[in-house]
Amino acid sequence: MLKRVPVREITLGMYVHAIDGPWLAQPFWRSRFLLTSLDEIAMLRRSKVGAVVIDLDRCVGSARPAHSGNARRARVQSDIVRREADSIAAKRVTDDARDFMKSVFDSAESGGRLETGPLDGVVRSITDALERNRSMLLGMMRLKSRDTYTYFHSVAVGTLMVNFARELGLAADEVRLMGLGGLFHDIGKIRIAKEVLNKPGPLTPEEWDEMRQHPEIGHALLLADDVPSIALDVCLHHHEKVDGSGYPFGLVGDDISLAARMGAICDVYDSLTSERAYKGAASPVAAIAAMASWSGHFDQALLFVFMKSICVFPIGMPVRLRSGHLAMVRDNGRRTSRARLTVFYDIADQRLLPPYELFLSDIDTSETILDTPDPLDYGLANWADVKQQLLEGHDPSIGKEARPKSK
Structure with a gap:
């Protein structure tokens, strides 16, 4: 309590x-x-x-x-107080970190020195808040206004990087450095014209050329100060793509460091789920579905780990569970606001099961969900049909003749 x-x-x-x-x-x-x-x-x-x-x-x-007193009532009161404390802590972390990053950006814009020491405190504060209540802090990070986007985006990407690194099981010092990389990744935008940065419509080719300079500008700014190499790397390479179509250098695959590949995922996810002058905010599920569909953009294995770290997956994605079953990600449905999995296949017995549901909020996705398999590798040659049946709420383990017709 x-x-x-x-x-x-x-x-x-x-x-x-x-x-x-x-x-x-x-x-x-x-x-x-x-x-x-x-x-x-x-x-x-x-x-x-x-x-x-x-x-x-x-x-x-x-x-x-x-x-x-009554033990049950005490537990309920304790849960309420705990949620309130977590909410207060998450709000304070986001507000303080945003304000601090604003001061960092303002100082850099006016030619001042970048001080990384205090930013270690920001990362530690974010890490503590993630340990306290991950979903609450990640949800709070999406509540940004257009006026504070530049600073809050850096805080959000830093938070996503810390959360991502923890999901990967990196050492504490590496987690800290990944967080710093996220905080600094867009520092070069202070040298981009505001009318280009906040333009409500499509950029012209000339404006795109200017915008694409911000990684190298930021890298030069950070290089002049005592900034860790991982932060430099994330800043310079977070717009590279694994197929070589990114910028500024068109790096391919493993030529892009782990930190930069992580930064690319976190940067795009937060950008998609944020409201900007030129677009509305996508839902987390819509953002993840779009990112998963972009061939050659991201490291797909890392993208799946990122999905686990934020507990968001594209609808229809098959997943392999530690229990030895296959499941499929479902939408929330009409009767619930909670994302869910439909378990439908026993791997050991190689047979379809009468489907049943697991709610993502009730499981530890990091431990329960292992990977996203190719159903064909498990003998599901009719996967397209099974997937459609599951999406429609039918039981693919029974024959079509016994299945109720859709209305």
């Missing part, structure tokens, strides 16, 4: 679940920890933090409350 406590009332043995204050003001890199020393309490009281959210179930000693 969670409880908000003013810093003047904190005591030894309390377990801090979240710090209720600007992340730049709080004195700890960690957001969750047990208060074990008077020095920690003194640091919190000297800071600009007004309160902390403590987890009563993880407090120890005299700080642990006696059990009382």
Whole structure:
């Protein structure tokens, strides 16, 4: 159960679940920890933090409350408080990171030095918020206005890169560097004319030529400062495509680094799901479906890992489950707002099953979904027919003559 406590009332043995204050003001890199020393309490009281959210179930000693009241009601109240705390934390992270990136862009635009040290704090703050509630933070990142797009897009791509890197199981330091790469990837746009950058209609060939210069401009800006090489790489190569049709150098396949291939995916996904002067925002599912259909644009294996990291997949995509079954991604349907899988095939027995549903929100997609297979490799020569039956809500394991007719 969670409880908000003013810093003047904190005591030894309390377990801090979240710090209720600007992340730049709080004195700890960690957001969750047990208060074990008077020095920690003194640091919190000297800071600009007004309160902390403590987890009563993880407090120890005299700080642990006696059990009382209805357990079920307490759990419900705890869940509500936890969601509220997560929402507050996600909102604060997005707002603070956006404002900080605005100051970075403004400083670079005026010729100032790029300071990467404080940006490590932004990445750590994002990482903590992802650990606390991934879906809430990723959802918050989509709520950007046209006026704040330039700064918020960098924050969103940085967040997606951290989330992506964690899904790939990269080491903590690599995760941090990927986050920095996302934050810096579009810094070169500060040298692109605003009328080109925010043009509501199609760009002319001359304007496209100018726009396509921003990776090299950004790389030159970052090269003049003490910026990690991964951030330089993402900035310079996030518009390369695996088939060689990207820019600025037309790199092909593995000639494009892992970081740049990740950056390309995160950049396009956030761009598609954002409202701009010249277009509306696509839904996450529509964006992912479009990206999956672009032959030669992305590393397809990486794109699938990215889908797992954001828990969004194209409708109709087959997936292989750790349970030894094949399933297909379905739309939300009329009766539910939750994305779902329809499980339909037993791999070991090589037979169609009466289909049943799994909701993505009820499973750990990272652990449960292994890959997206070719159904032909599992003997489903009639996959097109099976897919259509599943999309229509029919059971492909029974004969057509016994199947109810569509209305």
